[in-house]
Amino acid sequence: MTVKTSSSQEDTALTDFDRLPDAAFVRVQTVAGLYASSEATIWRWVKQGLVPAPRKLGPQKVAWNVGELRRALSGPSKVA
Secondary structure (H helix, E strand, C coil), rough: CEEECCCEEEEEECHHHHHHHCEEEHHHHHHHHHCCCHHHHHHHHHHCCCCCCCEEECCCCCEEEEHHHHHCCCCCCCCC
């Protein structure tokens, strides 16, 4: 399990997002960058079900699964 924690690692996680494995995890700063929104907006969207919920990795640490984020960012499936 990969968890990015520092701001420089967050910058790297955002710029290298396409190269991260689906099993990797990223923090809220990266998710905010992916959605071009603030961290507060990301948490609001999680509550509304618009963004996948993070996983609890420890007593005070949550992170998002990269594979789930990719599926959510790709949008709903279109049926022809």
